[in-house]
Amino acid sequence: MSELAKPKPYSNPYVVGVGLGLVLLAAYLIMGRGLGASSAPSTVVAVVVNKIAPEHTVNNNFYKDYIGDGTTNPLKDWIIFEVIGVAIGGFLSGSLAHRIKGKVEKGPNISVKMRLTYAFIGGTLMGFGAKLARGCTSGQALTGGAVLNLGSWAFMFAVFGGGYLAAYFIRRQWL
Amino acid sequence: MMPYFKFNYFGVDTSLVIAVIIGIGFGFALERGGFGNARILAAQFYFYNMRVLKVMLTAIVTAMLGLFYFSWIGWLDLSLVYMTDTFIVPQILGGLILGVGFVVGGYCPGTSVVSASTGRYDGMIYFAGIFFGIFIFGEMFPILENFYNSTPMGRVTLPDFLGLSYGMVVFLVVAMALGAFAAAEWGEKVRFRITGRIKE
Numbered sequence: 001m002s003e004l005a006k007p008k009p010y011s012n013p014y015v016v017g018v019g020l021g022l023v024l025l026a027a028y029l030i031m032g033r034g035l036g037a038s039s040a041p042s043t044v045v046a047v048v049v050n051k052i053a054p055e056h057t058v059n060n061n062f063y064k065d066y067i068g069d070g071t072t073n074p075l076k077d078w079i080i081f082e083v084i085g086v087a088i089g090g091f092l093s094g095s096l097a098h099r100i101k102g103k104v105e106k107g108p109n110i111s112v113k114m115r116l117t118y119a120f121i122g123g124t125l126m127g128f129g130a131k132l133a134r135g136c137t138s139g140q141a142l143t144g145g146a147v148l149n150l151g152s153w154a155f156m157f158a159v160f161g162g163g164y165l166a167a168y169f170i171r172r173q174w175l
Numbered sequence: 176m177m178p179y180f181k182f183n184y185f186g187v188d189t190s191l192v193i194a195v196i197i198g199i200g201f202g203f204a205l206e207r208g209g210f211g212n213a214r215i216l217a218a219q220f221y222f223y224n225m226r227v228l229k230v231m232l233t234a235i236v237t238a239m240l241g242l243f244y245f246s247w248i249g250w251l252d253l254s255l256v257y258m259t260d261t262f263i264v265p266q267i268l269g270g271l272i273l274g275v276g277f278v279v280g281g282y283c284p285g286t287s288v289v290s291a292s293t294g295r296y297d298g299m300i301y302f303a304g305i306f307f308g309i310f311i312f313g314e315m316f317p318i319l320e321n322f323y324n325s326t327p328m329g330r331v332t333l334p335d336f337l338g339l340s341y342g343m344v345v346f347l348v349v350a351m352a353l354g355a356f357a358a359a360e361w362g363e364k365v366r367f368r369i370t371g372r373i374k375e
Binding site for chain 1: 177178179180181187190191192193194195196197198199200201202203204205206207208209211212213214215217218219220221226229230231232233234235236237238239241242245251253255256257258259260261262263265266267268269270271272273274275276277278279280281282283284285286287288289290291292293294295296297298300301302303304305306307308309310311312313316317319320323328331332333334335336341344345348356
């Protein structure tokens with residue numbers, strides 16, 4: 001029936017911000033750590049590479065870090081479970097507001113094929129950048145921002161800087 | 176004492192259940208904010224819709240004030256809260272690359288999960304792209320390792336760096352956020368008057 005119902009408008013951003021802040025605060029008070037996202041795919045990539053070519057990961061400190069010393073299963077990871085929750089939470093919220101829909105989000109002046117190509121390129125840049133920066137918008141900007149981590153604040157300004165610098169060149173995708 | 180996990184109130188298995196619950200709250204909030212939609216996120220970079228800035232700063236301020244309060248009344252040991260060490264130059268370069276990826280792809284990792292789980296194909300493709308980007312980084316790591324570990328500053332906060340008290344920096348961040356909100360509200364109105372575009 002949700003197909004027929006009209007999608008509800010998004011919520012007030014300040015209310016959402018307080019809600020998100022309280023979730024982050026709860027993570028800190030209960031777990032002593034904040035939120036994250038990009039380390040979930042990192043662990044998966046490291047585990048897959050290790051499965052396919054174990055000799056290849058032995059001398060690579062990046063993969064080794066995610067695989068661990070073998071005493072625990074690397075996939076039994078806090079952020080992986082948290083990201084599963086993110087997918088569930090997003091789906092729940094979208095369902096309640098009738099916003100679940102199979103579609104491609106894009107501006108009017110770009111083809112679906114080009115939009116999906118850009119999505120893949122953007123994701124690739126994001127994955128690479130997040131690893132170089134030791135975290136993404138969740139793990140660095142949001143989480144580190146709240147504890148006044150110097151690197152996180154520098155990172156946050158760089159993210160907006162990079163976004164605004166690139167925005168002009170990619171405007172046909174969105175406007 | 177908080178953080179509870181650090182004082183062994185529960186074990187690893189329970190922590191994973193908590194991870195899912197906290198994740199649900201995180202994903203729910205992101206979707207409510209409109210962040211499962213790349214057009215809303217990208218609009219931030221064209222000044223059409225400043226939701227990203229408003230939600231992010233409000234969340235940071237809320238959590239920051241909460242942490243400050245619980246540490247001030249003595250319920251929370253802030254030194255036990257996990258914080259990544261700062262490696263300033265690679266983090267700034269990584270942030271720039273990530274910012275470009277944000278506007279090119281339309282999402283960040285967390286928001287792409289919400290986008291994918293609410294049916295957006297661009298979010299799913301983007302999420303696949305993240306794996307590819309991490310794989311490239313992993314394969315290049317032997318070359319990148321020196322740079323990755325350059326300019327280490329350890330566990331350092333803005334109060335340490337600026338030589339100000341924690342409370343003073345909290346106050347300055349709140350003041351900056353209020354200023355940014357006022358500018359964002361004003362900017363959206365001006366943008367609307369120029370272009371006549373309805374903000375979503």
